Amino acid sequence: MIAKLTDIEALEAKGFDAAYPQKSPWDILRHQAETRPDKVAIRYLVDASDPARDEVVTYGDFARRIMGAAKLFRGLGVTPNASVAILAQHTPSAQTAIWGAQIAGRACPINPMLKPDHIAGLLDAANAKVAVIMGVNGELDYWSALVPALREAGVTIPLLACDADAQSPGADGVFEEMIQTASGKDVQPEGDETALAAFYHTGGTTGAPKLVQHMRLNEAHVARSCAIMHDLTERDVVVNGFPLFHVAGAFVYGLSTLSAGGTLIVPGRLGMRNAAFMGSIWQQVERYGVTILGVVPTILASLKATPIDADISSLRWLLTGGSPLPTELADAVEKHTSVPVRNILGMTECAGAIAVEPVHGTRTPMSCGLRMPFSEVAVFGETEGDADPSKPLGPDETGIIALRGPNVAAGYSDPARNIGTFLDGGWLVSGDLGMIDNEGRLFVTGRKKDVIIRGAHNIDPQMIEDALLAHPDVLTAAAVGMPDAYAGELPVVFAEMRQGSQAGEAELIDFLRDRIEDPVALPKRIGTVDEMPLTPVGKIFKPTLRAEAIRWAVGQAAEALGVEAEIAVDEKLSTRVMVPGESVDAMKDRLAGMPIKLSVEARS
Incomplete structure (x- = not known):
């Protein structure tokens, strides 16, 4: 149980392999499929008002779907140096595509709401050989406009439809059908835990695409670290409505829950914008025995204003991150729900986690929590406006926050973009100003890097x-x-x-x-x-x-x-x-x- 820095240090004394026996997402998921094949991994709410329509995916079934996707992608020309683009909402099929892509090659989740020319640039930069795109449906139909625009922009790779309610014109196949019929030997991932697993775009910039290169260990380390800091077990039922092109949805709340053998509740294509789900949020907690809600502060604000009309005694924690957590909001939510709120600080360049408030520790106003196990977080002074690792600052001194460790990615796909962010010595500069107190707690006090955070979206x-x-x-x-x-x-x-x-x-x-x-x-x-x-x-x-x-x-x-x-x-x-x-x-x-x-x- 982690409550303070000394607990992290005690864990580290046992050795890295003891704490992190699985060093890639596929190792984690395969282990769970072998350990608890019949346990529910994902419960997808097709209709939040009708539980009978839920899609239930066990760990055994999930692993079979993932390997089917890996076989499919390999047959379509995806090699370890190529990628699969996923432009979809958070669904079981999108989860399947991401992990299957990482076995055959690399995954490249993309926000489907970006403009088609920008998406085409990301596909090219990631060397995508196939794309899985959410097909025509009555809730979010971006297929009908996006696919013709991508073709017009010169995209020629196969485009597979997933999660469609109707025929999707121009599709080169239906993803769910194709993974069921994929044949051949199981695909074996090439390389070790340092092999590239995924490209994640960041910043919302124009011009040349900005892709973060995740190694397998980055994602596995963050997933397992968040499970440890949040005390996740196989008994946990975690609501995760984040998109999978966001590191919180994929790793902080997603793969972390799966690494513990818990169950993910995914509230349909619309995620936390699902009005039927959010309008009955407390009843949903009671119905499914939800133990954890993973949300951004904006959702916390709406929870504060939602009368409790059900038994929510199963709810253990409210976890949040993505933007600063106002103390007054956290206090008000805790008073309203009697459920503790805990914060997290992360960024795409470290697979979503820099520091986490451990659930068994106290919530400290304005704190982001403690560093990840086996990682370092430091505060540096400046030289000519840039973070300087030769100028480490002491407790309660304000400077530029930096980190290094197993969670830090392998830089950007364009090395020229690494300057000022990925430094020699393995340091990643967060762009935030802050300080670390004598208890090891990290506080963000401002920004050095000029970024706007809307919800969980970073805007350049x-x-x-x-x-x-x-x-x-x-x-x-x-x-x-x-x-x-x-x-x-x-x-x-x-x-x-x-x-x-x-x-x-x-x-x-x-x-x-x-x-x-x-x-x-x-x-x-x-x-x-x-x-x-x-x-x-x-x-x-x-x-x-x-x-x-x-x-x-x-x-x-x-x-x-x-x-x-x-x-x-x-x-x-x-x-x-x-x-x-x-x-x-x-x-x-x-x-x-x-x-x-x-x-x-x-x-x-």
Whole structure:
């Protein structure tokens, strides 16, 4: 049982092989199939209102499907140096495709909502020989528009339909049928635990695709580490509605549960956006004996507002990550549910986990928890603005967070992108500012790397800025995250316009609509400034803009409540909100979930 750093050190003293006997995802899944073949691995809710329609997949059946997929992919030309692209929702078929791809070659899960040209670039960069795409259905039909667009973009590889409710025009086969009929000898994975297992795209950038190279051990280490830190067992029933192109869905909550022999509850194609599931979330907990909910802070906020109308005594933990966890939100959810909330910090470049709050330890406000076993987390000073491993900082000193260990990926597929992120000595620079206390707990205090986190999606602000700078009236542009009680952050942009420009906010947003690759990165608001705030060396000083974005967010909340608010944001972005005394509680509730340090007080 892990509760504090000394427990991790005791585990490490037993040796790596004792703690991590399986060193690849397939080793984990094959072991479970041999150990508990009839245990339910995945319960997929086809219709959240009708349990009779659930698709139930045992560990034995799951392993057979995965090997069938591996045989299929090998027959279609997938070798250890090639990949299978998976553009689908979180379903048993998508899970099957990912793990089967890693046996035959490499997996490349892709967000199907990206623009077709960007997807085509990812397919090429990953050397994809086949793609598995969710086929025509009544809930999320991106096949009908995406497949013709990919063909028009020059994609010629086989495109297989999965999870379809109807015929999918242009399909080169139906994935579920093809894995059932795949024949031949079992495929043996080539190479050891350091072989490349998957490409995961990150950042939402335009231009050349940015692919993280996961080794098999990266994914297995994170899965098993999260199982250890979260005390997962074969008795656990874990709701995982994250997409599989996100490391949380695949490893932090997915493979971790399977590594412990537990059961995954997957709430249909829509995941946690499944209104029927979320509208009856507590009844679902009672029905399936759910022990753990894996969610982002935005979902925590909705749980706080959902009356408990069922017996949820089976629920052990509420696990969250993907964006900062406001202390007020965690407190409110724990008070509402009587279920502990625990946080996690991760990134795609380390398969989803840097630090985890162990469930048997205490929740510490603003802490992300303890490092993964057999890994190192450090805080470095800077040299010319970059993290410098020769300048390690001590407890409670703030600097740039970095890590190294079995969870750190093998860099980007384009080595030129490694500069400043993957350093000599095995260090991965997270891009966050933070500190480590004397108990080994990690705290994120800010950002060095300029990224906007909307829900669990990382958005590269430069991508938005570059797109907006293409407008003839825009002189300079700067994108930042505006705090949001539901999404964590929303992208907003500040623009300095040419003198005499008549372009308004609506025109600028329409201009960006076709130029932003990822729909979640489309700015929610564009403000104009007479002059950009600059540093002494002439760089845009974004803290000033973030302060204004905070004022926007708090001002919108006050307007929605119909109250007048005085808003003060200091140089460290701590925010003080003054409202009439009778509105203090309502304002606190309205702002709960925003990832900012704030106080709400009665106006004298």
